[in-house]
Amino acid sequence: MEATTFVLFGATGDLARRKIYPALYNLFLDHKLHNSFAVIGLGRREVTDEAYQAMVERSLRDFSRREVKDTASVRSFLKAFRYNVLDVGHTEDYVKLLERVEQVETGMGSTPNRMFYLSVGPEFFEPIALNIEASGLGAAKGWKRLVIEKPFGHDLQSAQELNLTLSKAFTEEEIYRIDHYLGKPMVQELDVFQQTNPVLHALWNNRYIANVQITAAETVGVEERAGYYDHVGALRDMFQNHMLQLLMMLAIRLPKDSSADEVRFKKREVMEALEPLDEANIEASVIRGQYTAGAIKGIPVPGYRSEAGISAGSMNDTFIAARLQIDDPFWKGVPFYIRTGKRMKEKSTRIVIEFKEPLKQSSTVEEDDIPNLLVFEISPNEGITLQLKARDPRNKGKFKAVHIDFHTSSIEVPEAYENLIHDALNGDPSFFAHWNEVELSWKWVQPILNAFAGNSVPLYSYAAGSHGPAESDQLLAQDGHHWWLDAPVDEASEITLPDASNF
Numbered sequence: 001m002e003a004t005t006f007v008l009f010g011a012t013g014d015l016a017r018r019k020i021y022p023a024l025y026n027l028f029l030d031h032k033l034h035n036s037f038a039v040i041g042l043g044r045r046e047v048t049d050e051a052y053q054a055m056v057e058r059s060l061r062d063f064s065r066r067e068v069k070d071t072a073s074v075r076s077f078l079k080a081f082r083y084n085v086l087d088v089g090h091t092e093d094y095v096k097l098l099e100r101v102e103q104v105e106t107g108m109g110s111t112p113n114r115m116f117y118l119s120v121g122p123e124f125f126e127p128i129a130l131n132i133e134a135s136g137l138g139a140a141k142g143w144k145r146l147v148i149e150k151p152f153g154h155d156l157q158s159a160q161e162l163n164l165t166l167s168k169a170f171t172e173e174e175i176y177r178i179d180h181y182l183g184k185p186m187v188q189e190l191d192v193f194q195q196t197n198p199v200l201h202a203l204w205n206n207r208y209i210a211n212v213q214i215t216a217a218e219t220v221g222v223e224e225r226a227g228y229y230d231h232v233g234a235l236r237d238m239f240q241n242h243m244l245q246l247l248m249m250l251a252i253r254l255p256k257d258s259s260a261d262e263v264r265f266k267k268r269e270v271m272e273a274l275e276p277l278d279e280a281n282i283e284a285s286v287i288r289g290q291y292t293a294g295a296i297k298g299i300p301v302p303g304y305r306s307e308a309g310i311s312a313g314s315m316n317d318t319f320i321a322a323r324l325q326i327d328d329p330f331w332k333g334v335p336f337y338i339r340t341g342k343r344m345k346e347k348s349t350r351i352v353i354e355f356k357e358p359l360k361q362s363s364t365v366e367e368d369d370i371p372n373l374l375v376f377e378i379s380p381n382e383g384i385t386l387q388l389k390a391r392d393p394r395n396k397g398k399f400k401a402v403h404i405d406f407h408t409s410s411i412e413v414p415e416a417y418e419n420l421i422h423d424a425l426n427g428d429p430s431f432f433a434h435w436n437e438v439e440l441s442w443k444w445v446q447p448i449l450n451a452f453a454g455n456s457v458p459l460y461s462y463a464a465g466s467h468g469p470a471e472s473d474q475l476l477a478q479d480g481h482h483w484w485l486d487a488p489v490d491e492a493s494e495i496t497l498p499d500a501s502n503f
């Protein structure tokens, strides 16, 4: 790692406090930061360096995965932090920032490598990038990098416009687009796992895999983000980015020790091979849902339309399930089912791979059906389970599931932001979204956005605390498949659903 000045826009925001400072602290504890590492936090209010450092320290105490015990090491970490006032729209503030950055770099006696981290709303991405360019902040001798978070646009056109503007100030190689799912340790394992394990490598194709199921379920509702979420929905908030990234990571086949360029090239190939949906019949492959009142862990919760800040007639999607097909020699004929939603039965992100059972007689799911599964638990638990169908020695003629399990403790494993910030500081873009991936994802999703906007797809209801609308189960049943590993739904959440035609 090289000496770096980390310039953080939005230094007082939620993301900075919950994720960025704790990630930097844990990298510091692991000796993964360069000795000449400085942070310049930016915000609109006048705050002293000391008050800023106290805020950073509080965030470590509240959110660091490792407890903050050793005050000497925290003090040493906080020395790297300074604060500067900057309003995104004030061009003169960037000139003052440049002076401060140069002062810090001179103090460190280091090459001016600058990482600009935009932990601010997306409406600020363009003015900040252009002001970095105009002020000379981006013109130093060392390297410069731009780190941005989703959302990268609201649809295909706005994403293309955003990218065009950013490219006036930063090259593609300098832009690190964070998709924090790509930072999760189990996601980073996916390709290594099949590359280095000959058994899995041999099975990783349509000859042996019946289907792939990718689920990201949340139990929370809209929380404080109602105004934002009601204009975004599950398709934009989760599916276009995180879910399609998980699909790419699962479907790529990489040679051992692939470079970042190869990883990104292969991911692009997966997206290019994704079969486009039939625009006239989106509902054949996509289920749109919205939650109604129900119960989460026995506690009653309101329906989406009764949440504060949501209009009574909202048609927004809080759930989406889809069937995708990849048209390449390895995956042709293997359905990828993707599902994500709010107010679901359990909080869980997992990938389930169901293996084919060539000798199975019927394609219907029977009561004692035990599939052979490979399961990647991505969050909140992290682990891999292989479920094998075996004869039950105590119950002749019956079968039982045998599990081979590996699970890790979340305290020991680096958080996604640690991995990603470390990679960005090191200039390794393997686990960041390349513009090609982002653009191809929007292109694939755009017909669904159009269908939702035109209401040509039904909006199905599901009770909070369930696994989504019944139509999501039917999507798989049509192919003789079944969502595996769903926890049983409490009777309490099985409340009467209003008719879908009410929407």
Ligand code: NAD
Pocket: 009, 010, 011, 012, 013, 014, 015, 016, 042, 043, 044, 086, 087, 088, 089, 118, 119, 120, 121, 122, 149, 150, 151
């Ligand atoms: P936030 O509203 O908590 O923080 C935004 C920051 O921007 C604040 O520090 C605020 O003072 C600053 N800001 C606002 N207007 C400004 C201006 N004119 N000049 C200078 N600074 C200004 O938001 P957040 O939750 O921290 O999110 C930041 C970004 O990260 C957003 O793009 C969000 O979509 C994305 N994101 C956040 C999370 C999360 O967990 N919070 C997760 C994924 C993506």
